[in-house]
Amino acid sequence: MREKDAAAVVNMDVQRAIFPSHLFGGTFMTLTAYYQPVGRFDATTASQHEAALLLLLTGDANTVALDFSKIEFLSSAGLRVLLVTANAAEKKGGRLQLSGANAVIREVILTVGFDDIVHLQD
Amino acid sequence: MKPSTLNYGVDDQPPLVTLIILGVQQVLMSTVGWVFMAAMLASFATSVVDTQNILRMGMVVAGVGAILQANRRGLGGSGYFCPPIVSPAYFSSILLAGSGYGLPTVFGMTALAGAGEMVLARLLPRLRSLFPPEVIGVVMTMVGVAVLPIGFPRLLADPSTLSVGADPGSNIAVGFIALSVMIGCTVWGRGAVKLFPLLIGIVAGLIAAWALDSLPANAFQAVASAPWFDWPHRAVAGLAFEWPLLLPFLIAGLASSLKNVGDLTICQKINDTEWQRTDLVSVSRGASAMGLTNILSGLCGTLSQNTSSSNVGLAVASGATSRSIAWSFGLLMVLCAFTPKIAGAFAVLPSPIMGASVIYCACFMMLAGIQILTSRLLDTRRILMAGCALGFGLSAGLLPHLYANAPPLLLPIVHSPVSFTALVALVLNYVMQLGSSRSLRLELPVGTDHYAAIKAELLQFGASVAARKEVIQAAIDSLHHLMEALDTGLASGPVTVDIAFDEFNLDLDVCYQGRPIELVKERPDRDTLLNDPAGLAKLSGWLIGRRTDRVRVKVDGERCHLLLRLIH
Numbered sequence: 145m146r147e148k149d150a151a152a153v154v155n156m157d158v159q160r161a162i163f164p165s166h167l168f169g170g171t172f173m174t175l176t177a178y179y180q181p182v183g184r185f186d187a188t189t190a191s192q193h194e195a196a197l198l199l200l201l202t203g204d205a206n207t208v209a210l211d212f213s214k215i216e217f218l219s220s221a222g223l224r225v226l227l228v229t230a231n232a233a234e235k236k237g238g239r240l241q242l243s244g245a246n247a248v249i250r251e252v253i254l255t256v257g258f259d260d261i262v263h264l265q266d
Numbered sequence: 267m268k269p270s271t272l273n274y275g276v277d278d279q280p281p282l283v284t285l286i287i288l289g290v291q292q293v294l295m296s297t298v299g300w301v302f303m304a305a306m307l308a309s310f311a312t313s314v315v316d317t318q319n320i321l322r323m324g325m326v327v328a329g330v331g332a333i334l335q336a337n338r339r340g341l342g343g344s345g346y347f348c349p350p351i352v353s354p355a356y357f358s359s360i361l362l363a364g365s366g367y368g369l370p371t372v373f374g375m376t377a378l379a380g381a382g383e384m385v386l387a388r389l390l391p392r393l394r395s396l397f398p399p400e401v402i403g404v405v406m407t408m409v410g411v412a413v414l415p416i417g418f419p420r421l422l423a424d425p426s427t428l429s430v431g432a433d434p435g436s437n438i439a440v441g442f443i444a445l446s447v448m449i450g451c452t453v454w455g456r457g458a459v460k461l462f463p464l465l466i467g468i469v470a471g472l473i474a475a476w477a478l479d480s481l482p483a484n485a486f487q488a489v490a491s492a493p494w495f496d497w498p499h500r501a502v503a504g505l506a507f508e509w510p511l512l513l514p515f516l517i518a519g520l521a522s523s524l525k526n527v528g529d530l531t532i533c534q535k536i537n538d539t540e541w542q543r544t545d546l547v548s549v550s551r552g553a554s555a556m557g558l559t560n561i562l563s564g565l566c567g568t569l570s571q572n573t574s575s576s577n578v579g580l581a582v583a584s585g586a587t588s589r590s591i592a593w594s595f596g597l598l599m600v601l602c603a604f605t606p607k608i609a610g611a612f613a614v615l616p617s618p619i620m621g622a623s624v625i626y627c628a629c630f631m632m633l634a635g636i637q638i639l640t641s642r643l644l645d646t647r648r649i650l651m652a653g654c655a656l657g658f659g660l661s662a663g664l665l666p667h668l669y670a671n672a673p674p675l676l677l678p679i680v681h682s683p684v685s686f687t688a689l690v691a692l693v694l695n696y697v698m699q700l701g702s703s704r705s706l707r708l709e710l711p712v713g714t715d716h717y718a719a720i721k722a723e724l725l726q727f728g729a730s731v732a733a734r735k736e737v738i739q740a741a742i743d744s745l746h747h748l749m750e751a752l753d754t755g756l757a758s759g760p761v762t763v764d765i766a767f768d769e770f771n772l773d774l775d776v777c778y779q780g781r782p783i784e785l786v787k788e789r790p791d792r793d794t795l796l797n798d799p800a801g802l803a804k805l806s807g808w809l810i811g812r813r814t815d816r817v818r819v820k821v822d823g824e825r826c827h828l829l830l831r832l833i834h
Binding site for chain 1: 739743789803812
């Protein structure tokens, strides 16, 4: 499937804000990056989201807080991005948090069994 | 599945004491109907003795009718607690028969119309296409709205509802105190308080009426002077039939049956969290029981009855819908008929308290209808159908003088806002279906972003057939999962999607040239998803299986068909 053009990607309203999340685990500190995609999390946007999310994890951040409140559809390609991001975060000692997902998306994440790698909130 | 909001579902058996109190509460609710019956009889100058006898026979028949309705075997019934009450749909026909021919004709034609209702009831399951959920939703909404003109004049102490010399201010206060207590018990009450909100509200209203000195002056005197036991008698002997009255009575029977469909649908809906559409077989049995009740009405010498919306509303409000309540209600009604003192005690209920009771129950009935309407996607045709039906029904209730010159044959319809709404909804639903299609074909080229197109087309189609929103959303999601899988190289040409809807199923036949999608039973593991090039298509196939109720793949040479079914 053809990916959305650059203008559409800009419309995804990617917000990058790195801040300490007050989690001091004795010897290390967790830094959380906040990411809010807009629209769909599917094959048309997967590669841009994957690149953006991995970029967030190249710096000091080791945890990604993904805000899905503006996502209306999550496909298998989107699920793969979640898996790749969660793996990358885990390698840095962090994790992938996800909040704001609607009931259908939440159900998809639960039925595919991703709730152990994606920490659902709300 | 029984909703968690119900204290006693239709199959539950409340303890005996609770059952009796629930019966008393329901009998109190039905007193509004007896006031209406007395007013109807007064309109053709029936004597006081005849009126009392007709009322008491009506109580006997209502009691028997409630039990018949709750029964599911033999001659009964829908199996729900849905007691009868005097039917406003018959008002004009009864007036015509009573003033022109006398009581034997009223009773004879009532029995005949009851037989007509039974015949119509048998036909109901075959008329399924005439009763789609949006039509039922409109009728159910109007069932609640139609009782408001009975409730509000009483709550707000309209002079026509008060005895001479009564103080409107204190009566309004009594009504609002009763209504506030009923609402308070329902919202914040626990246990018995939540179960008997109407009864507690009525008692609070009676205490307020006593404190404010607004109880009817002769109320206690009438109760004290009434005998403990008296046989109810038939007002006049014999049945008479006048053929010119046949059509008005049969039309009234039709109007009455439409109201029964609405009330019985509410009974079904409140007892099943997974309710999706009216079970017309159960409704047919219920309507048949009402027909039999009306044959009994004629034979016993009382007026026609139909299902009581107020009582159904009370069952919803108190969360007590057990069919056993029909027995306590029925026996109490018969007891009232044989014990004028008890019947008199029920009858002294001050008018503002009656108004509060009716409005309290109407809230639940109106919202049950609106919930059904809003659960469906509605296109312009259906919005117009629903709007016009509600509009005409309201006009009949609020501005009855507009229909004063209606043809006599239509009077039974236009005198009942519910029946008028139902008829307009039925006719417009039928007419609006002309030219509309229940199928759709989509042509989707591969390699492009289809989501917006699929969503727009399916939402429009869903609205045109009034499909449930969640089913259409599942179809949109499934189709998009599929297109994403086909775009990984499975399809080599355009994809055709044939969509068909028949109220019970939404079927999608997806046809394309290429390789079939793999419908895996086990979810692909994470390694497959990350490293297998076919991993995404496999996960899409698995997700489609989870989102739909049936998936089949058919390969015909190079053409592949994926047949998806979503149960509606």
